[in-house]
Amino acid sequence: MVLTDTHTHIYYERDTAKREQMMQRCLDNNISRLFLPNVDAASVPLVHEMVDAYPDQCFAMLGLHPCDVKPGWEQELDKIKAAWGQQKTYAIGEIGIDLYWDKTFLHGQVAAFEAQINWAKSVDLPIVIHCRDAFNEVFEVLERNKDSKLRGIFHCFTGNLEQAHRTIDLGFHLGIGGVVTYKNSGLDKVVEQIELQHIVLETDAPYLTPVPYRGKPNESAYLKYVAEKVALLHHTDIEQIAAVTTENSKRIFGI
Template sequence: MVLTDTHTHLYYETIADKRAALVQRCIDNDINRLFLPNVDAESVPLVYDLVKAYPELCYPMLGLHPCSVKADWEQELAAIKAAHQQNKIYAIGEIGIDLYWDKTFLTEQVEAFRQQINWAKSLKLPIVIHCRDAFNEVYEVLQQERDEDLRGIFHCFSGNLEQAKQVIDLGFYLGIGGVVTYKNAGLDKVVSEIDLKHIVLETDSPYLTPVPFRGKPNESSYLIYIAQKVADLHQTGVEEVAFITTQNSRQVFGI
């Protein structure tokens, strides 16, 4: 069985022994593919350090997180693009719009999002979208940019069934994480209605820890609990969920 964590910030752990233990717990739980999004220029070296340490497990992505979009966002994005010249990447992400924390730079977030979509298209790469309290804003940009090269993952999807269908209609996969295990979130009802061919799994570690560890730091090895919950919702085995969602990840990332 091979499970794929399509979105993890495991690189935030920089202490070698602790990082090695996190990786070993992944291997012990059959999580053998880890996709790493940076968030800003400063986090790029952390991503590549982890990739260098575990090249058989880790795959880098690059992008400017919407919460990192400030007045100097163009310089930040230029630095991130420069890093790409030296290193292979598998997606542009995570990118998007976040109106939960701060609406000050909405105009800049939209422009940064749009520029990075076009960057991805030029590289024939998928995008990994961060969307928080901004579904309509994100969807509007995607509709405007829609063409045969626009594809990717709606990371940490937590919307309703109608929104899920809109995402799927755009040709995107739904990134399903720990929220699906939360009793009152409602995502379980949505996921039970969505064919597994439209789903990839993720942890977003160290955030959004699944039950039974909710309230503690998340880690990629906990993906097994997300996979089991999805399996239960679809009344199938975790092996089938692992196979289908990993195949989906191969489809979107090309590896």
């Protein structure tokens, strides 16, 4: 059985011994594929360091997180692009729109999002979308840029069933994480109605920790609890969930 965490910031842990323990817990739970998005230029070397240390388990993504899109974001993105070629990159992400903290720079977030979509298309890579309090704005950008090259993952999907189908129709998979285990999230009611071929699993560690560890720092080893919940919702076993979602991730990332 192979489980794939399509979105983890495991590189945030700077203690080498603790990181080794985290990775061992992953392997002990059959989580042997981890995809790492940076968030800004400063985090690119941290991702690359992790990939160098675990080349068979960790895979890099590159992008500028919407919360790091500030005036002058073009220069920050140029620094990230300069890292292209230093390490094999499997997606452009995480990118998107976040209006939870600040709505004043929406035009900048949209511009950065579209610039990175165009970058992804130019290098024929999927994108990994961050969306918080911005479904309409994200969908507007995606629909404006829709073509055969636009594809990827809607990271940390927490929308309703209509939004799920709209995401799938745009050529994206739903990234399902710890929120699906939360009692009142409503995401479980959506996931049980979505065919497994449209789903990938993720943790977003160290955030969004699943039950039974909610309230504590998340880690990729806890992906098994997400997989178990999805298995329960689809009346199957974790082995089937692992097989289908890992195969989905291989189609998306090409590895």
